[in-house]
Amino acid sequence: MKVSIITSCFNRERTIRGCIESVLGQDYPDIEYIVVDGASTDNSLAVIKEYEDRITHIVSEPDRGMYEAINKGIRMATGDIIGLVHSDDFLYSPNTISHIVERMCQTGADFLYGDGLFVTPGDTDKVVRNWIGGDYRLWKVRHGWLPLHPTCYIRREAIAKRGLYNETYKIAADSDFLFRYLLGGDLTVTYLHEYIVRMRMGGLSTDAAKRRQMWMEDIRMYRSHGMNPTVTKLEKMMWKVPQFLLAKFK
Numbered sequence: 001m002k003v004s005i006i007t008s009c010f011n012r013e014r015t016i017r018g019c020i021e022s023v024l025g026q027d028y029p030d031i032e033y034i035v036v037d038g039a040s041t042d043n044s045l046a047v048i049k050e051y052e053d054r055i056t057h058i059v060s061e062p063d064r065g066m067y068e069a070i071n072k073g074i075r076m077a078t079g080d081i082i083g084l085v086h087s088d089d090f091l092y093s094p095n096t097i098s099h100i101v102e103r104m105c106q107t108g109a110d111f112l113y114g115d116g117l118f119v120t121p122g123d124t125d126k127v128v129r130n131w132i133g134g135d136y137r138l139w140k141v142r143h144g145w146l147p148l149h150p151t152c153y154i155r156r157e158a159i160a161k162r163g164l165y166n167e168t169y170k171i172a173a174d175s176d177f178l179f180r181y182l183l184g185g186d187l188t189v190t191y192l193h194e195y196i197v198r199m200r201m202g203g204l205s206t207d208a209a210k211r212r213q214m215w216m217e218d219i220r221m222y223r224s225h226g227m228n229p230t231v232t233k234l235e236k237m238m239w240k241v242p243q244f245l246l247a248k249f250k
Helices: 016-024 044-049 066-076 096-107 138-142 156-162 173-182 208-224 229-247
Strands: 003-009 031-037 057-060 081-084 089-091 111-119 127-131 153-155 189-200
Touching: 003 016, 003 066, 003 096, 016 031, 016 044, 016 089, 031 044, 031 066, 044 057, 057 066, 081 096, 081 156, 096 111, 096 153, 096 189, 127 229, 138 173, 153 156, 156 173, 173 208, 208 229
Parallel strands: 003 031, 003 081, 031 057, 111 189
Antiparallel strands: 081 153, 089 189, 111 127, 111 153
């Protein structure tokens, strides 16, 4: 079973090497690796090209943001399963993909998610949030719960049915994507109780203007799914509380 992994990148010369090496260091033999760079102006592309003999496809051209880049990668993907490893992140262990494939083969699931760790940018061993996904329940999704996006691995046939990321969202496209896949209750979903990814803290949510944009996009996104936007937004925030508490014990 082939797994397509997509990394989108823009000006991430400090982190892209670790991301790439975490994918290339997997013990699973059948990985199609696609790196989509948004015409970086730093040294990112030079770092990426150091690995060009081991990366299946490298694209470097201007785009309108991360979700357009991810959609480009999905359209190129030929794997049975598709997953993402963002340029600031890295897979948890060398056998992460092997365990994902084993679980999806055992269960026949369309959609798999797992656990993840948020770590500080300068010290990737210091855990800030410990995201334990927990078992999938449709009622949880209807009350704002979603799995951690970079832990999600989905069969390509399911993506063909449900569609790509909505590029009109600059921040909330991942949440919209997951709600579209999980609210219907007709996909087979499985939870792998293992860490799949380490994610560096930072990014869009740390900037005040972007936080406001995030709030507005979330409201629009919840309404589009027939949910009460304010209540669901608050419920989403409540689901995150245990992650910070669990981080103290990691």
